[in-house]
Amino acid sequence: MSASPLTHPAVTPGGSAALRLLGPLGRLARGLAILLAVFAAWEALVVLFGIRPYYLPRPTVILAALVQTPAPYIQGFLRTLSETLIGFASGALFGIGMGLLFFRARALRELVFPLFIVSQTIPVIAFGALVVLWFGNTLFAKAAIAFYLTFFPVTVNTLLGLESVDPRQEALLRSFGASPLQLMTRLQFPTALPQIFVALRLASSLALVGAIVGEWFGDTVGLGVLLLQGMYTENVVSIWATLLVSALLGTGFYAAVAGAERVLVFWGAEQ
Amino acid sequence: MSAAPEVIAAAPRAGGCALQRGVLGIVLFVLAWEGIARGFHLPSYTLPAVSDILASIYAKRSILFTAAGFTLTEAVVGYVIGALIGVTLAVVITLVPPTRAVLLPAATAINSVPVVAYSPLILLWFGIGMPSKFVMVALAVSFTVFLSTLAGFDRVDRRSVDLLRSFGAGRLAILWRLRLPTALPLMAAGLRVSTVRAIIVAIVTEMLGAYGGLGWVIYQAVLQIDFVQVWGAIFVASAASLAFFGLVGFAERRIIFWK
Amino acid sequence: MTNRRNVLAALAAGVALLGGAVTAAPAADLTKATLRLKWLPQTQFAGFYVAAAKGYYKDEGIDLTINPGGPNLLAENLVATGADTFGLSGGLDSVFAARDKNLPIVCIGIAHQMTPFVFVARADGPIKTIQDFKGKTVTTWFTGANHVLNAILAKNGIDPALVTIQPQQVSVTPFVDGQVDVITATRYNEYYTIKTRMGEEKLRTFVAEDSGITFPRDTLIVSETTAKEKPELVKAFLRASMKGWKDAFNDPKGAVDTVMAIAPTLDRAHQEFQLAEAKKLMVAGKVPEKGLFWIDMDAVKVTQQLFVDAKVISKPVDLAATFNTSFLEAIPLADRKP
Numbered sequence: 105m106s107a108s109p110l111t112h113p114a115v116t117p118g119g120s121a122a123l124r125l126l127g128p129l130g131r132l133a134r135g136l137a138i139l140l141a142v143f144a145a146w147e148a149l150v151v152l153f154g155i156r157p158y159y160l161p162r163p164t165v166i167l168a169a170l171v172q173t174p175a176p177y178i179q180g181f182l183r184t185l186s187e188t189l190i191g192f193a194s195g196a197l198f199g200i201g202m203g204l205l206f207f208r209a210r211a212l213r214e215l216v217f218p219l220f221i222v223s224q225t226i227p228v229i230a231f232g233a234l235v236v237l238w239f240g241n242t243l244f245a246k247a248a249i250a251f252y253l254t255f256f257p258v259t260v261n262t263l264l265g266l267e268s269v270d271p272r273q274e275a276l277l278r279s280f281g282a283s284p285l286q287l288m289t290r291l292q293f294p295t296a297l298p299q300i301f302v303a304l305r306l307a308s309s310l311a312l313v314g315a316i317v318g319e320w321f322g323d324t325v326g327l328g329v330l331l332l333q334g335m336y337t338e339n340v341v342s343i344w345a346t347l348l349v350s351a352l353l354g355t356g357f358y359a360a361v362a363g364a365e366r367v368l369v370f371w372g373a374e375q
Numbered sequence: 376m377s378a379a380p381e382v383i384a385a386a387p388r389a390g391g392c393a394l395q396r397g398v399l400g401i402v403l404f405v406l407a408w409e410g411i412a413r414g415f416h417l418p419s420y421t422l423p424a425v426s427d428i429l430a431s432i433y434a435k436r437s438i439l440f441t442a443a444g445f446t447l448t449e450a451v452v453g454y455v456i457g458a459l460i461g462v463t464l465a466v467v468i469t470l471v472p473p474t475r476a477v478l479l480p481a482a483t484a485i486n487s488v489p490v491v492a493y494s495p496l497i498l499l500w501f502g503i504g505m506p507s508k509f510v511m512v513a514l515a516v517s518f519t520v521f522l523s524t525l526a527g528f529d530r531v532d533r534r535s536v537d538l539l540r541s542f543g544a545g546r547l548a549i550l551w552r553l554r555l556p557t558a559l560p561l562m563a564a565g566l567r568v569s570t571v572r573a574i575i576v577a578i579v580t581e582m583l584g585a586y587g588g589l590g591w592v593i594y595q596a597v598l599q600i601d602f603v604q605v606w607g608a609i610f611v612a613s614a615a616s617l618a619f620f621g622l623v624g625f626a627e628r629r630i631i632f633w634k
Numbered sequence: 635m636t637n638r639r640n641v642l643a644a645l646a647a648g649v650a651l652l653g654g655a656v657t658a659a660p661a662a663d664l665t666k667a668t669l670r671l672k673w674l675p676q677t678q679f680a681g682f683y684v685a686a687a688k689g690y691y692k693d694e695g696i697d698l699t700i701n702p703g704g705p706n707l708l709a710e711n712l713v714a715t716g717a718d719t720f721g722l723s724g725g726l727d728s729v730f731a732a733r734d735k736n737l738p739i740v741c742i743g744i745a746h747q748m749t750p751f752v753f754v755a756r757a758d759g760p761i762k763t764i765q766d767f768k769g770k771t772v773t774t775w776f777t778g779a780n781h782v783l784n785a786i787l788a789k790n791g792i793d794p795a796l797v798t799i800q801p802q803q804v805s806v807t808p809f810v811d812g813q814v815d816v817i818t819a820t821r822y823n824e825y826y827t828i829k830t831r832m833g834e835e836k837l838r839t840f841v842a843e844d845s846g847i848t849f850p851r852d853t854l855i856v857s858e859t860t861a862k863e864k865p866e867l868v869k870a871f872l873r874a875s876m877k878g879w880k881d882a883f884n885d886p887k888g889a890v891d892t893v894m895a896i897a898p899t900l901d902r903a904h905q906e907f908q909l910a911e912a913k914k915l916m917v918a919g920k921v922p923e924k925g926l927f928w929i930d931m932d933a934v935k936v937t938q939q940l941f942v943d944a945k946v947i948s949k950p951v952d953l954a955a956t957f958n959t960s961f962l963e964a965i966p967l968a969d970r971k972p
Contacts, residue, residue, distance in 0.1 A: 138480050138484075139484075142480075142481070142484060158499075158807075159500060173898045173899060175898055176897070176898045176899055211396060214392070214393040214396035214397055214400070215396050215397070215399060215400035215403070216400055217397065217400075218397035218398075218400055218401055219400055219401060219404055222401070222613060222617070224571065225571050225574075225575075225612070225613040225616035225617055225620070226609055226612065226613050227574075227575045227578040227579060227589075227590070227609070227612055228575075229578065229579045229582055229590075229706075230578070230582075230590075230593050230605060230608070230609050230612070231609075232706055232707075233597050233605075233706055233707055233708070233711070234602075236707065236712065236717065237420070237421070237711070237712065237715050237717050240717055241668070241699075241701045309489060312489050313489040313490070313491055316489055316491060316492055317491055317579065320583075320704055320705070320706065321704055321706060321707055322670070322671075322701050322702050322703050322704045322707045323701075323702065324675060324700075324701075324702055324896060324897070327492070328492075329674070329702075330899060331492055331495045332495065332674065332704060332705070333674050333897060333899060333900070334495060334899065335495030335496075335498065335499060335583070335804055336674065336804065336823075337899075337900065337901065337904070338499065338804075338805055338806070338827060339899060339901070340496070340499065342899045343495055343496050343499075344496075346492070347488050347492060347493070347496070350488050350489060350492050351484070351487040351488045354487050354488060354489060355487045358487075418715075420711055420714070420715060420737075421715065495804075498803075498804050498805075499804060499805050499807075502803055502805075502808065503801065503803050503804060582705070582706055583705060583804070584801075584803065584804045585801070586800065586801055594705070594706060595776065597706055597707075597708055597711075598708060598728075598776075598777055599731060599735075600708065600710065600711060600731060600732055600735045600737060601735070
């Protein structure tokens, strides 16, 4: 999902309302058509080659499993979504805050940044057992792991974005008597926002990874729980059903962040 | 994580003072850790002291180095497979444009599920030996490399392509002469980011089932209530990631400089 | 602007949802406690879920939350640190290992009175006796079952070096496909899967008890602090759990329903089989005379000697400090009997 927004410039809003409406609807229709085609091809492949359901069940079987016992998948979706949201929001806020701080205090940045980098080389799953000790079996234990995975890219991109501000523009605003706060809200932060959003889109996927991995450490509800349960009971259909729900969650959350970007960055540019 | 290398690359540029401060930061952190763990007499299952962890790494060095070798093998083999797949896909799409409409959505669909979520399935399919780790690492690496390479290929100036074409250059020649050199920096960034990811994915998969490796050591250590060993394995994993990252970064500087 | 507000509203709603989930306070006079299981929800733990669902813990004044386990969690550790009040932990092996590492935990009861593992070979294969393990590939879990395997080999005078012992796959497929000669199975999980896929008549099983070894597992533990400061809580927990288990034995269908409500993606037939097997394990040994969760100190001593011989633990532990039968004995025998 990160393909198109990363490589193509964001669609510039404008034109008539009808045109603006057609864009997303058209994209949605195209996406659905592709999805249907993939499912049809998958179903045909499994039937034609007689693939054992143990390896690849037919999509209709997976969808049937989802329809027959929807409760665990819906609950899992909601639980994992909440963990992802909390981890993402806290990671984003902390990341932006640290980016601002590092931008202002160069010495602090040079002192702390290497530690941040080292922190990212640590396999967070190794902490799973410790996080449960520290936070118990709460949503926050999972959100903490999601937070750990998200804050770093946001910090880096906030810093990069702030540093990309044209010094001449800065000098100009300063010459008009702008205070440091005005400088930040009117120039630096809006300039950095596109760069921040690149990291936020990445962080949206990472937060989901954190939430799912966190759920492997003893919980009853969540997509990670369903994956683990499916693995140990060799219930391949359930694993696939959970993968589909995870894809839905990942794509939806990513799209939400990308949508927020289109609205916010556009609004930022107008200032 | 994709943004990390840009700043890591930028850090040395800041000069010697930054380096000193960075080292100072790490030293202060380690001292604070040691002080808290010793001062509050924290039990090892809460937070062991750094000195204890280092002593344990030294005492168990043969186990840890064997495990690190195991994990690095999985990560490097999976990484090479993944990188080859990623670059190949990008080349195919560039040489045969109609395939873009199929390959890009397919890759995107596969990538819309977080990689770690595939591990239960991959472990059931490929067993708990090395093959399942190769697959997981390759899965994680290929997409990043694919996207960054494709973005690099797409970045070339339309007019340069037309110019070369007017001289009678074919798609292959344009790819080799024009697109590849232009794409190298982006490709390299993708390759560099993937190093750390490769090792983390290998360890995550090992923790769900393996015959050896750092993830397996961590798993066993948790069960044997040896938390100093857990931390030891974490330290070694972090060092291995940094080394792999540094190696690829070094290779990148050599190649791109030479180009 | 509207979009932005919507995003914020959604975020706020998410946070509110979470806050509600965490702070949903129970009735004031109940004591909050948690039970950490050794594995994911399944009917191996049916009695606890039944007791919770029927309000038996509430009747005893406990607001109990049941936390499942997982592959990278250790109940001993969570109980020792106070993260969880009660634990249904691995077994005597993990209890001894924890005490050996100075974790302050106390065993207050044992659920499975006999070895829950069996070693499975093909009935038509070359392995007819334990002696035939020599030169063959045996897979096992290095989380307790390996000790059983080593003890069986030792009892039969087989050098473990002659047997290729490997960590066991998540899946039983390598055994079904014939890549592995002997596989470890719990009576209630893997054995069911293998039996379903191959047919019971195609299998030959080796049981630890045939070699004179008993390996009690699924131990109930609390921290030393809880044992010392809250004996009434421990007794109340045991009373309610026994009631739940007896209900589960008397109404297995209802118990399976209760567990399946927690984990609806489980397979019902498998869970019914599992509960029946769990019952067999739980009412074995001295339980008919002494009641559920009985700690048979003679069996404990024999198992400890096994661990000392195998160097799993460095020295014998203080048995009096590790095992405490007083909580069980405080409950009238009639209530304890299954």
